[in-house]
Amino acid sequence: MRIGLLTGGGDCPGLNAAIRAVVKQGLGEYGHSIIGFRNGWKGVVDGDVMPLERQHIRNVLPVGGTLLGTARFHPREEDGSMEAVLATLEAERIEALICIGGDGTLHAASRVADAGVKIVAIPKTIDNDVAGTDLSIGYHTAVNIAAEAIDRIHTTAESHNRVMVIEVMGRHAGWIAVNAGIAGGAEIVLAPEEPFDMDKIIKFLKHRHKAHANFSIVVVAEGAHAVPGSSMEYEVQLGKYGEIVAGAIGERVATEIQTRTGFDTRLTVLGHVQRGGSPTTTDRILGSRFGVAAVDAITRGESNVMTALRGEEVVLVPLPEVAGKVKAVPADLLRTARALA
Numbered sequence: 001m002r003i004g005l006l007t008g009g010g011d012c013p014g015l016n017a018a019i020r021a022v023v024k025q026g027l028g029e030y031g032h033s034i035i036g037f038r039n040g041w042k043g044v045v046d047g048d049v050m051p052l053e054r055q056h057i058r059n060v061l062p063v064g065g066t067l068l069g070t071a072r073f074h075p076r077e078e079d080g081s082m083e084a085v086l087a088t089l090e091a092e093r094i095e096a097l098i099c100i101g102g103d104g105t106l107h108a109a110s111r112v113a114d115a116g117v118k119i120v121a122i123p124k125t126i127d128n129d130v131a132g133t134d135l136s137i138g139y140h141t142a143v144n145i146a147a148e149a150i151d152r153i154h155t156t157a158e159s160h161n162r163v164m165v166i167e168v169m170g171r172h173a174g175w176i177a178v179n180a181g182i183a184g185g186a187e188i189v190l191a192p193e194e195p196f197d198m199d200k201i202i203k204f205l206k207h208r209h210k211a212h213a214n215f216s217i218v219v220v221a222e223g224a225h226a227v228p229g230s231s232m233e234y235e236v237q238l239g240k241y242g243e244i245v246a247g248a249i250g251e252r253v254a255t256e257i258q259t260r261t262g263f264d265t266r267l268t269v270l271g272h273v274q275r276g277g278s279p280t281t282t283d284r285i286l287g288s289r290f291g292v293a294a295v296d297a298i299t300r301g302e303s304n305v306m307t308a309l310r311g312e313e314v315v316l317v318p319l320p321e322v323a324g325k326v327k328a329v330p331a332d333l334l335r336t337a338r339a340l341a
Contacts, residue, residue, distance in 0.1 A: 099122070169270070
């Protein structure tokens with residue numbers, strides 16, 4: 001069987017572990033041919049392929065990013081790219097496709113599956129917001145990087161009697177902000193799931209600094225936003241391609257805090273630091289398990305499904321049930337972050 005493989009959307013640690021697993025399981029266990037597409041769905045549209053053999057996956061397990069490259073590109077019917085995808089798959093004699101990606105890539109995969117292509121998807125995103133799975137490739141590394149950054153910033157905040165605002169990624173869900181905030185001992189965590197009231201934040205900080213502390217850590221997800229009609233009017237700032245402008249909400253929160261309290265307040269935007277570097281053992285193992293499971297599923301004739309971690313087991317879930325949906329941080333985890341302020 002000729003199996004196509006692509007990585008789409010933003011890069012993250014653990015992708016190469018999944019690619020390696022697909023190649024080793026596909027070649028070694030079943031004798032399949034694995035055909036990689038460079039730069040995600042764009043590579044499928046352009047017919048940009050690279051056959052993957054064992055020599056391509058040597059020593060890639062600890063390497064971040066993706067050896068296939070990636071792009072934020074999704075096939076659309078209106079610009080003819082969907083037809084180009086189907087034409088490339090036919091020309092390359094691809095019998096099934098493994099797509100590794102986040103919400104956008106998986107939504108595109110579901111549409112391609114609807115067109116008759118056999119597809120198994122693998123969830124990856126540092127935001128951990130893909131529905132249907134407990135964990136996505138890349139999240140564990142990203143939240144560890146964020147927690148370590150908070151640890152480092154903590155000592156500076158205390159030494160200089162400052163409020164330190166730390167902006168982390170998370171457009172639609174605050175998994176990184178909430179868990180890194182809890183792990184790093186942040187006083188305030190702002191996540192997209194719960195609009196914040198700046199008046200309450202200011203009141204809390206003034207009381208804290210007057211009563212028992214001379215510094216504070218505020219963690220802000222990039223998609224956090226204020227309560228509509230509150231004293232801080234703010235709309236999420238978007239860039240040319242619909243992406244959130246890094247640092248926009250963090251800068252606004254830091255400015256509001258310093259202006260209203262008079263406390264020396266500084267901003268740190270972690271940005272793409274969260275995406276890079278060597279994957280943790282958790283992401284290496286998760287990527288490997290998902291890769292093996294995806295090849296096994298395709299060999300059994302499964303299609304239009306996604307690998308998912310449920311507890312300790314890797315299972316398959318119907319792709320249409322999860323594609324395009326967001327997994328929000330549960331209320332009890334948000335409550336824990338508030339309780340530890």
